[in-house]
Amino acid sequence: MRRPLIAANWKMNLNLPQMRDLVKAIADAILARKLSDACDVALCPPSIYLFPMAKAVQGTAIRIGAQNLFQEKNGAFTGELSAEMVHETGAVFCILGHSERRHTIAHLEDDWMINRKARACRRAGLTPILCVGETISQRLAGETLDVLTFQLTAALIDNRPQKPDDLVVAYEPVWAIGTGQNATPQQAQEAHAHLRNTLRTLIGTAADGVRILYGGSVKPDNAAAIFTQPDVDGGLIGGASLKAESFIGIISAAASH
Incomplete structure (x- = not known):
């Protein structure tokens, strides 16, 4: 039984x-x-707030994650943070390959860089939240499943998780990020089931314990329908996480399923 995140x-x-x-x-x-x-x-939170937020959640059930890190351990990389630095803040997760970094912020991240960042997470004892997802043009061309297979496989080259808790995957259809659009529960399940099947070919039965989150305009009024899908294990929440009432509503929906 996978515990929702x-x-x-x-x-x-x-x-x-x-x-x-x-x-x-x-x-x-x-x-x-x-x-x-x-x-x-x-x-x-933003990286500058990792330390104070790690302190703020002490004594609670909440854990802290970073939004990004750099793949090298140290060196002349002005403005970057290594996985080891992130780990020292008290963070346990790190988001990798978010669509805004793949597609929006000067196309900064490709699959090879994301692979190196995932390996850096493993080196430092962080759990990556690996984001994968298709653009609207890829979906309309019928390429969704191929894109997901490629992105997931590329991230795990020479970096297979040893146990299910070593990896979290987040499916975020790019066309649903910050747009108010949302994949239907059936579309989400199709993508999540495909990701789990792909994981099985890569890491065997351990794939059945890997949590796969949905990210794409999740709100309290659609969360329950998405979280009831058998291969959806929670959500990566953007705008709705900035208000206590809406975020708590989403947590409650996940806890009920």
Whole structure:
């Protein structure tokens, strides 16, 4: 039985007082409703706030993740953070290959770089949240499953997880990120089932324990329908994670399934 994970990607939003208030509201709700009995929760703030957020969640069921890292261990890489540095902040997760980094921010990341970052996570003891997903043109061309196979396989070359908890996969259809559009529950399940089958060819039966999250305009009013799908194990939440009420609603939906 895979335990759901709801991970918040705060992107470049909120200031420190707002984050502290949000953490308190989320932690209080998790405790009062006993949501941690059935669901894991992670928050991924901007990197400058990793240390204070790791401190803010001490004594709670919430874990912290980074939004990105650099693949090298050290060196002349101005402005970058190594996996070891991220780990020292108290983070346990790191988002890799998010569509905004693959496609929006000057096309910074390709599959080879993401593979190297995933290997850096493994080296430092971080769990990558590996994002994969197709663009609208790829979906309309019928290439969705091929794209998912390639992205997932490329990320795991010479980097096979040893156990299910060493990897989290997030399916994020690029056309649904920040657009208000959303894959139907059936479309999400088709993609997630394909990803799990691809994982089985790569890592065998351990694939059955790997959590595959859905990311793409998840909100409290559509979360339950998505999370009931058999291969959907939670969500990578963007905009809806910036407000306590909506994020808690999504956590509650995951904990109920």
